Amino acid sequence: xxxxxxxxxxASLIFAFRLKKPLLLSLPFVSIFAYMIVQIAMVPxxxxxxxxxxFQLR
Numbered sequence: 001x002x003x004x005x006x007x008x009x010x011a012s013l014i015f016a017f018r019l020k021k022p023l024l025l026s027l028p029f030v031s032i033f034a035y036m037i038v039q040i041a042m043v044p045x046x047x048x049x050x051x052x053x054x055f056q057l058r
Contacts, residue, residue, distance in 0.1 A: 005032060 009028040016024035043050045
């Protein structure tokens, strides 16, 4: 999985500089955020209960 995020990061850097579109630099952050949401959604509890549980851990 780390290689996929590394590939997304390198590809977004290349395309951002080649196409001169700085918005493409946000793609790695969006993909990590989406991955985190999918992993949270896979927990058998409800979504908000899972979020509460994660932030109550210390």
